Amino acid sequence: MTHSKTKTSFYRRLYVAYLIENGIATVPAITAHTGMPRRTAQDTVAALAEIDIHCEFVGANKSGHYRISDWGPVNQRWLHNHIEMIKAVLAY
Template identity: 50%
Template sequence: MKQKIKGTGHLVVNGDITINTSRSKASFYRRIYVAYLIDSGINTPKELLDATKMPRRTLQDTLAALGEVGIQAERSGGTKNLTYQIVNWGAINKDWIENNLQHVIDVLE
């Protein structure tokens, strides 16, 4: 059983193990996770909101900050048919994300 202690970055597993995740690490993981989803075809705001369960504003901020970690994303379409596409991963290793996807998701839960 996992339980997150709200606002601390701590995760309690089976009542006795605590894992501390820094806010900057969680922010980085959030960015690469969203980029991974976009690259996997989950590339509209609605699909991203449904997949991540993020608040809309958090998703907007995350999308706007992809460039800060070297990921280049392009927007296309209008308000009702907006989509995103990853154009360049920069220094991010997409294979690492695929191989560690469950860990990334666990950190973000």
């Protein structure tokens, strides 16, 4: 089954936010865990604000990490309950 670009983009953002929340909180860690290109990971983290997930970088450039400070309209319970479906849509 194919999914729209809108759906996969939204799910990618949710998945990256989920990873950050669960300690996979740097671009190198996200790329290693998912296999997504570095630029895609960077762009996805930057795009979290577009869906009102507030993500901030904490620490020094080389040793810092991302942190979700506000999930906005996203229901974390729904995300945790559907993470396997999201990963399947994204083929991760």
